[in-house]
Amino acid sequence: MSNEHNILIQELIKMLQGGGAHATLEDALSDIEPQYRGVKPHGLPYSIWQLAEHIRIAQWDMLEFSKDGSHQSPNWPDDYWPKESEPADGAWEKTIEQIYADRAKFIELLNSGDIYAKIPHGDGQSILREALQIADHNAYHTSEIILLRRLLGIWK
Structure with missing residues (x-):
């Protein structure tokens, strides 16, 4: 592989893994x-638990889609x-353990082949696209978790 790759x-x-320009998901x-995980502050539609579980489900779906042509995605939304x-x-x-384990499995995919090739069972997606989508999706919801924590008074 080239140095650029x-x-x-x-x-x-x-x-x-996050953390370059913002807090990590781990943070x-x-x-x-436990008493804060299910609270929906100030009429917001989701709790921290629902956001974490949503991250898990979406990331798992993108991982499985990326590696398995027989994978059936859950019904959206x-x-x-x-x-x-x-x-x-x-x-x-x-949930937390699976988020980190699935992220590690996806990183293995990045290191195992052509990230630019179209996923055979997709409609134009590549491992590169899926990596960018996972990173974007997780960063978006990480910020929501931090916002909820701020509203609950449990952020640094």
Whole structure:
């Protein structure tokens, strides 16, 4: 691989992990006491739990789409958002673990092939496009989590 390609891969990984120009998802999701995870402050439509679970579902869908032609995406938008505002017992930890595990799996995809090639079962998408979409989507919702934390008085 060319030096330029390696530089691009490293920059994509930095985007996926966040933190270059803003707080990371890890920062946004750390040290949130259980009593705050399901609160919808000031009439906002989502809780921190719903945002975290939405990130998990969307990122998982993009990962699976990128690697598996038989993957069936959830129905948009209903199946991308949890109905419950609070996580069930153990769901918070499971969601957070899967977000980070799926991100690591996607980074493996970045390092394993042609990021520019069209995904065979897609309609023009590439691994590069999916990487940019995951990074953009996660950054957007990370900022929403931070906003909710500020409104709840639990941000740094």
